[in-house]
Amino acid sequence: MIDDDLRDLYQEVILDHGKNPRNFRHPEDASHEALGNNPLCGDRLTVYLRLDEGRNILDAAFEGKGCAISIASASMMTDMVKGKSLAEVKKLFERFHKMCTGDDDGGIADGFEDELEKLKVMSGVRQFPMRVKCATLAWHAMNAAAEGEDAATTE
Amino acid sequence: MTNVVNFTEPVRTDAFDVEAIRRDFPALSLAVNGKPLVFLDSAASAQKPRAVIDAMTRAYESQYANVHRGTYHLSQLATENYENARAKVAQFMNATSPDEIVFTHSATGAFNLVAHSFGSLLEEGDEIIVSVMEHHANIVPWQLLRDRTGIEIKVAPIDDAGNFLIDEFEKLLGPKTKLVAVTHVSNVLGTVTPVKEIVRLAHGNGTPVLFDGAQGIVHEGVDVQDLDCDFYVWTGHKLYGPTGIGVLWGKPEWLERMPPFEGGGDMISLVTFEKTTYREPPARFEAGTPPIVEAVGLAAAIDYVTAVGLDRIAAHEKELLDYAMLRLAGMDGLRIIGRAQQKAGIVSFEFGDVHAHDVATIIDSAGVAVRAGHHCAQPLMERFGVTSTSRASFGMYTTRAEVDALAVALEKVREIFG
Numbered sequence: 167m168i169d170d171d172l173r174d175l176y177q178e179v180i181l182d183h184g185k186n187p188r189n190f191r192h193p194e195d196a197s198h199e200a201l202g203n204n205p206l207c208g209d210r211l212t213v214y215l216r217l218d219e220g221r222n223i224l225d226a227a228f229e230g231k232g233c234a235i236s237i238a239s240a241s242m243m244t245d246m247v248k249g250k251s252l253a254e255v256k257k258l259f260e261r262f263h264k265m266c267t268g269d270d271d272g273g274i275a276d277g278f279e280d281e282l283e284k285l286k287v288m289s290g291v292r293q294f295p296m297r298v299k300c301a302t303l304a305w306h307a308m309n310a311a312a313e314g315e316d317a318a319t320t321e
Numbered sequence: 322m323t324n325v326v327n328f329t330e331p332v333r334t335d336a337f338d339v340e341a342i343r344r345d346f347p348a349l350s351l352a353v354n355g356k357p358l359v360f361l362d363s364a365a366s367a368q369k370p371r372a373v374i375d376a377m378t379r380a381y382e383s384q385y386a387n388v389h390r391g392t393y394h395l396s397q398l399a400t401e402n403y404e405n406a407r408a409k410v411a412q413f414m415n416a417t418s419p420d421e422i423v424f425t426h427s428a429t430g431a432f433n434l435v436a437h438s439f440g441s442l443l444e445e446g447d448e449i450i451v452s453v454m455e456h457h458a459n460i461v462p463w464q465l466l467r468d469r470t471g472i473e474i475k476v477a478p479i480d481d482a483g484n485f486l487i488d489e490f491e492k493l494l495g496p497k498t499k500l501v502a503v504t505h506v507s508n509v510l511g512t513v514t515p516v517k518e519i520v521r522l523a524h525g526n527g528t529p530v531l532f533d534g535a536q537g538i539v540h541e542g543v544d545v546q547d548l549d550c551d552f553y554v555w556t557g558h559k560l561y562g563p564t565g566i567g568v569l570w571g572k573p574e575w576l577e578r579m580p581p582f583e584g585g586g587d588m589i590s591l592v593t594f595e596k597t598t599y600r601e602p603p604a605r606f607e608a609g610t611p612p613i614v615e616a617v618g619l620a621a622a623i624d625y626v627t628a629v630g631l632d633r634i635a636a637h638e639k640e641l642l643d644y645a646m647l648r649l650a651g652m653d654g655l656r657i658i659g660r661a662q663q664k665a666g667i668v669s670f671e672f673g674d675v676h677a678h679d680v681a682t683i684i685d686s687a688g689v690a691v692r693a694g695h696h697c698a699q700p701l702m703e704r705f706g707v708t709s710t711s712r713a714s715f716g717m718y719t720t721r722a723e724v725d726a727l728a729v730a731l732e733k734v735r736e737i738f739g
Contacts, residue, residue: 169354169686176679176737207678208695208708231708233676234738294682 174290175297176234184234189227189244196225201317202307204299209233211240213307221252226308233300239288240304246281252312258282259305266301268292337637342629343718345370356688359726364508364536364667364714365692367561369622376621377563380614388613389587389604399613406616407603413623414553414570415544421576423569423603424611428535428556429458431569432502434606435531435552436462438579439500445471449500450493452477452485452514453704454507457697459533463502477503479704483510483659487518494526501530505537505553509696509712510659511642511667513541520550529575535559539716540638540665542631551575557615561716562622566615569606576602583608626717634717638666641715645724652728654735658705666715669696672731675738677709683737684730691727 196214203210211230218224226244247255258278262285291297310318343349348368351358360368380402386395388403404419411419425431440463443449449463453476463474475498477490485503494501501523506513516532523530529551534543538555545553552575557566571579581588581599585608590598599605626634645668649655654673672680681693692712695702702708713727 172683172686172737175682181738206694208699208702209676209678210708233678235679297678297682300678 171290171293175294177287177290179287180234180238180290183238183241187228187237187241189241190229191227192229193225193227196227198311198314200307200311200315202230202303202310203317203319204232204236204303205319206299207233209236209300209303211236211304211307213240213244213304213311215308215311217252217312221312223247223250223252223255228304228307232303233297235288235291235297235300236303239301242285242288243304243308246284247308254278255312256309259302259309262288262305263302265289266291266298337633339637339718339720343720345372345625346718347371347374349718353688353690354686356686359687359689359723359730361689361691361713361715361719361723361727363539363716363719364559364712366558366564367539367716368718369563369618370561370625372625373562373618373621377614377618380617384617385614387610402620403611403613403616406620409620409623410568411570413627414538414568415546416570417546418573420601420603421570421573423571423576423606424616425567425569425606426565426612427567428533428554429462429567431554431567432458432533433462434569434582435502435554435571436466437582438606439552439575440466440470440472441580442578443470443472443499446473446497447499448473448475448495448497449502450475450477450490450498452490452503453479454483454485454510454512454698454701455502455504456508456533456535457699458535459502459504460700472499473497476700479510479512483507483512483661483664485512485514485519485661487515487522490519491522494522494528498523498526498528501528502533503530504533504535505543506534506540506665506667507659507661507698507701508536508667509669509698509701509710510661511536511664511669511714512659512661513537513663513665515663516548516550520548524549529572536665536667540635540667542635545570557619557622560619560622561626563612563615563618566612566619568619571602573602576606579606581605581608585609587611629717637717638715638719641719641721641724642666642668644721645713645715645727648724648728652731655731658707658710666719667712668714669710669712671707671710672734673738675734677711679738680711680731680734683734684727687726687730687733689723689727689730 198215209232214227216225228240291301306318346368386399388400407422408419475493531552534553534555553570558564588608656671658669677693694709
């Protein structure tokens with residue numbers, strides 16, 4: 167028998183993204199990249215971005231090793247951020263982070279309703295505080311890449 | 322007619338009553354996620370018997386003052402307890418004198434002490450040898466030393482089963498080798514290294530030897546006179562004692578030559594602004610208020626372990642290990658990393674292509690606590706081409722039923738990940 171919390175954490179969507187990650191590649195024409203490192207577990211993901219002059223994301227991809235949660239999160243994130251501006255993505259990450267830690271009131275309409283609805287599958291991590299960092303690792307790395315930093319850690 | 326002695330006959334000992342032992346450890350009756358705790362992470366830190374907890378409470382309640390300072394009753398009592406703990410540690414390791422025992426805040430503290438103080442005797446181009454299966458605590462202090470002085474670090478290899486390759490190690494010894502610093506028991510693979518052989522070869526080369534005994538003293542015990550190494554480092558909390566106290570044992574001829582590590586109170590002979598002189602070891606290496614109550618707790622842990630019997634604990638763990646290796650190796654998709662011929666009660670494994678953190682989270686919901694990650698041994702992870710493993714480790718209180726509980730919980734992982 168599997169507990170509800172575990173089922174919430176390992177939803178089919180997550181298991182699917184974890185096993186068959188989207189955008190799992192190293193684009194030759196990436197303009198920005200950063201390594202996301204979780205020093206506690208040794209997991210490492212590199213996030214690649216191609217930005218246009220207006221700081222819009224034309225392409226996003228990643229490579230690396232990680233648990234089902236961190237790989238699924240990176241997979242969904244890279245799918246979702248394409249076509250958005252860095253400013254939008256930053257706001258989206260804030261909402262997502264709050265969702266993962268259970269701080270999101272969900273009441274503010276900021277145009278990300280569809281995205282947040284999709285990301286909701288990740289919100290099971292809130293019952294597993296040690297795993298929040300897995301869900302946010304790729305997002306931290308993407309932020310670092312956008313800021314022109316080489317690496318981000320979950321520390 | 323000669324007597325025939327059958328050496329394969331197992332030695333009979335009085336029954337090892339694991340249930341009685343478990344009753345001595347309050348944490349073992351906890352429930353986690355509504356399930357009885359199955360604690361399989363003793364290699365990270367062991368649970369504590371009531372005797373240790375009570376000794377420390379008593380020390381705080383009725384025997385507490387700072388040590389080596391007061392002339393009043395309580396301070397004398399605390400000092401006596403602290404120094405008795407040192408004597409107990411010396412006896413436990415069969416050191417020739419309590420003066421060879423330095424208390425530190427952790428095993429890590431002890432490594433840093435040696436890397437700094439012994440390290441100050443080294444020069445650019447000198448070499449030290451570690452093994453590929455060292456804990457970060459026996460790697461990073463030497464790298465810091467390398468950055469300061471330009472020493473070189475050589476790495477002794479292992480084979481795919483995790484056996485220490487003594488012949489390869491021997492080839493690394495040379496005229497510039499100034500220290501061998503390797504583990505007694507690997508915290509990831511459970512490999513027991515050929516410590517006597519390492520000492521023989523290193524000493525033949527005129528090189529002193531330091532052993533990381535953090536796991537070794539728990540699973541194997543140590544007799545430093547018999548082993549004849551030069552330093553032996555371990556920590557209290559893995560031997561069922563408190564956190565906050567580590568042990569450095571060193572041969573007097575080395576400790577006496579080594580300059581202080583940290584400066585402060587208690588380690589000085591005379592201080593003026595022009596010149597300060599230092600006390601003899603071990604005081605020279607114990608600056609500041611030491612882990613007073615932790616030493617009392619450690620002494621109680623040693624008493625407890627000694628009463629149960631280190632050899633009987635080792636036999637119990639060996640039996641569990643044999644059982645676990647069979648039980649787990651029989652599971653579809655489970656790959657055990659570390660099958661050395663000499664192995665202590667530590668089992669690292671991969672489960673299909675499921676990440677160790679996912680494994681640990683899922684089995685935690687069944688109350689099973691294992692360590693997942695790189696186990697502070699990233700170079701070793703790289704050696705095996707993984708970033709992390711799950712690790713079950715055993716203590717004197719671990720039961721066969723708990724190994725079974727691990728196996729059953731792992732089926733849940735399969736259920737989720739398919």
